[in-house]
Amino acid sequence: MVEIGTSTHPTPHAEARYILLAKQKILTHQGNFLFTLADFHPSADMHSVFCGQFEGNDIFVCRFPHTPKGFQEQGLRDMLFELDDYYYGLLSRAHQLATWDADHQFCGRCGHPLTTKHHKEHAKLCGNCNLRHYPRISPCIIVSVRKGNQLLLARSFVMEEGRYSNIAGFVEAGETLEQAVQREVMEEVGIEIHNIQYIGSQPWSFPHQLMVGFYAEYRSGELFPAPDEIAEAGWWDYNDLPNIPNPTSISGQLILSHAEKIAQEA
Template sequence: MGLQENSYFLSAGESLLCDQNERFLFTEAELESLDVEVRFDLPEISNKSYRIAVLKDKGKCLLLGALDLRSALSQTANEDEFSVLSAAAQVVTWHASFKFCPRCATKLIMDEADLAKVCPSCGHHQYPRLSPCIIVLVRKDDKCLLAHSSKFKSGRYSTLAGFIEAGESAEHAVEREVMEEVGVKVKNIEYVCSQSWPFPHSFMLGFMAEYSEGEITPDGEEILSADWFSVDDLPTIPPKFTISRQLIDEFIKNV
């Protein structure tokens, strides 16, 4: 990816844009011929600054279309690169999705100080949206519980995940989601790591948990199949840039 400070991500609509070489960071000079609607700063990553320029129209430039975000994330070299690209994608989605004030329907404008939009009529501030989620690897002796979701490609298995509901702790969400999706109770829930996940604006809190009781019973809607797998017979699992893979790798390391 080759992060260069003060580079620009470009977007039109809800997509980040790239050129014919799948390049998606551009210089100030390359923006001169483009019709830019608005520019704003991303949160700093490792004390480095990056910006987004939102185009009114893709128009007459080197850009050919929308960036394949999953592919680009899979090619990031480190956590900084992943974080910058994830932040850019989530901010673009937010900018495209929140145009009007949810209180009075006035068109929002960019805040001059913060990464936010403000209503010029009632003063309401709208910040980039984050949806907190849990993701958990359940262990049972030397095996782990992996599931095939209705959203996955054929043969792909991963950890269990779900959104945290209003008023709910992350730990309770782990217990609830595991029970709802596969009918199993868990104990000894331990936090491991987190990851911002831009599909479209999830914030994943990763946990390990131990099996307590129950028989695996997939819900048949979100989860089509699930089973216990040992290190020697793992199915097709998610790529290394995902938090689910980090949890699986942590399990493998400690078996």
């Protein structure tokens, strides 16, 4: 687990470990993605952010405009599905902090360049208007809906054919998580649900979602997939599920645990 810590952020040093990024890709060398300062050449156009501690070492994420020689680029999503859960939080956090650093170079209120970081928080301070800029985190609900011994699964137009997942969507301004769950299910497949129960959450760095997972139960209505968003939706028996997301993702975890819950009751 990454220790986020509350003390003053260090600057890059020889004992630290480094995660390298270029063009939103994680850089690897012979399968490794944690480096020491001796393994690469810090350049003038490299930007580093302190991420916390991992296995007792300070961790920095360093962002390069171009991939340095000798490194391979790897997509974060692919890596997360190849690695076990042990590194998930670390890579997720590094990626989100690098995104924050890259996307907050100017103050959104007054346009002043943001050159000052807070000494112990991940916040950039505007030297002109004093506004603080924190990493953007976007809450997203994801819900597994049950009807008797069946689970609701849907395929959006962006998903490959034959693969099904839960209903998910961004929380709107001023909305509670439960309201977002009800609204998304109604908008995407046209049914009413109840007994909404919080299950767990997962940071999802594509680019900065916080997925908040729920179970819910069907209440009323016929499935009517939103024509602009959902290619197909249906009910599947808990013991005859189609191709679903990898269990590294909260989406896969919710479906599998919900099916297991039904199996125990059956």
